Amino acid sequence: MNTIMLASMASGITTSIILETVLLRRGADQLSWTMAARTAMGMSMVSMLAMEVAENAVDYHLTGGVVAFEDPKFWIAAVLSIGAGYLAPLPYNYLRLRKYGKACH
Numbered sequence: 001m002n003t004i005m006l007a008s009m010a011s012g013i014t015t016s017i018i019l020e021t022v023l024l025r026r027g028a029d030q031l032s033w034t035m036a037a038r039t040a041m042g043m044s045m046v047s048m049l050a051m052e053v054a055e056n057a058v059d060y061h062l063t064g065g066v067v068a069f070e071d072p073k074f075w076i077a078a079v080l081s082i083g084a085g086y087l088a089p090l091p092y093n094y095l096r097l098r099k100y101g102k103a104c105h
Helices: 002-026 033-043 045-063 072-087 090-100
Strands: none
Touching (some): 002 045, 045 090
16 A cells, blocks of 8 residues: 555656646746756645645545545545645645745746
8 A cells, every 4th residue: 555655646746747847848937958847846846745645645544545436435535635635735835925925836
């Protein structure tokens, strides 16, 4: 179970960093690939880690790690874990907005 949780966290964070890097490179900022990657890794790593840990913790607590697509409890747990993943990084993001006056992503 720990391996699966770590793999899901790693894939979520990696996907987010790749997407942010591409957006910083190709979007309005037009950063170099190196600068875009460094910015993507630095600007929201804490936020992403908090989200992933919260989602996995709630999901595991409610389902025990059992994936049962036909069980409504599984889908309720999925919705609740998404909500927890949204709420977990809010304090950090709020503090960054207060301190720096800009979003971390």
